[in-house]
Amino acid sequence: MAYSIVDDVAIAIAELRRALTPEFAATIVPSAEALAEALQAGKKILIMGNGGSAADAQHIAAELVGRFKIERRGLAAIALTTDSSVLTAWSNDYAYETVFSRQVEALAQPDDVVWGISTSGNSTNVMRAFEAAHAIGATTLGLLGRSGGKLAAMSDFSIVVPLEHTDQIQSAHQIVYHAICAYLDTVFQPADA
Numbered sequence: 001m002a003y004s005i006v007d008d009v010a011i012a013i014a015e016l017r018r019a020l021t022p023e024f025a026a027t028i029v030p031s032a033e034a035l036a037e038a039l040q041a042g043k044k045i046l047i048m049g050n051g052g053s054a055a056d057a058q059h060i061a062a063e064l065v066g067r068f069k070i071e072r073r074g075l076a077a078i079a080l081t082t083d084s085s086v087l088t089a090w091s092n093d094y095a096y097e098t099v100f101s102r103q104v105e106a107l108a109q110p111d112d113v114v115w116g117i118s119t120s121g122n123s124t125n126v127m128r129a130f131e132a133a134h135a136i137g138a139t140t141l142g143l144l145g146r147s148g149g150k151l152a153a154m155s156d157f158s159i160v161v162p163l164e165h166t167d168q169i170q171s172a173h174q175i176v177y178h179a180i181c182a183y184l185d186t187v188f189q190p191a192d193a
């Protein structure tokens with residue numbers, strides 16, 4: 001059967017509707033509250049992922065450091081996917097597996113939130129970063145897919161999108177993190193707004 005863009009989009013929408021139930025949405029709340037609590041306490045958020053999820057990490061940091069929908073103070077978030085010199089030097093000289101854990105070791109403080117994004121839940125460099133986070137006393141948050149993979153058990157807070165296809169999980173992740181950004185907007189809304 002010939003490929004159809006129209007059918008593909010319809011299938012993606014149907015899959016998202018099937019997965020993003022109110023029950024699923026409720027699982028986002030503890031993670032959003034943990035992020036707000038950390039930021040209110042003066043802690044920061046370190047975000048990472050590979051491929052499309054690297055783009056998501058940068059997207060989230062931009063929403064938080066800059067703005068989402070309202071005027072509020074900047075929120076402390078750093079994507080660990082953006083410094084090409086750090087990424088290439090460390091991966092070239094040591095290993096790509098430790099490219100995020102090295103940055104966590106260098107940057108994370110106790111009670112910061114180390115936020116990993118992985119559709120499979122099995123990316124080794126994110127797992128290594130979570131190990132480094134726990135050694136420092138930082139909190140881990142996994143934005144995951146499928147059944148959560150190995151990262152589910154390594155996450156203090158997790159959001160697992162119950163879909164199988166990477167692209168559809170990524171679409172759901174974007175809905176999830178935009179909802180988190182909207183929540184943080186309400187938490188950090190200026191009193192006079």
Ligand SMILES: O=C(CO)[C@@H](O)[C@H](O)[C@H](O)[C@H](O)COP(=O)(O)O
Pocket residue numbers: 050051052053117118119120121122123166167170
């Ligand atoms: O965007 C896509 C596929 O839609 C790819 O770039 C994808 O993110 C990469 O294959 C990643 O390496 C997958 O890693 P993960 O989600 O399993 O942690």
Ligand SMILES: [Zn+2]
Pocket residue numbers: 052166167170
């Ligand atoms: Zn993609």
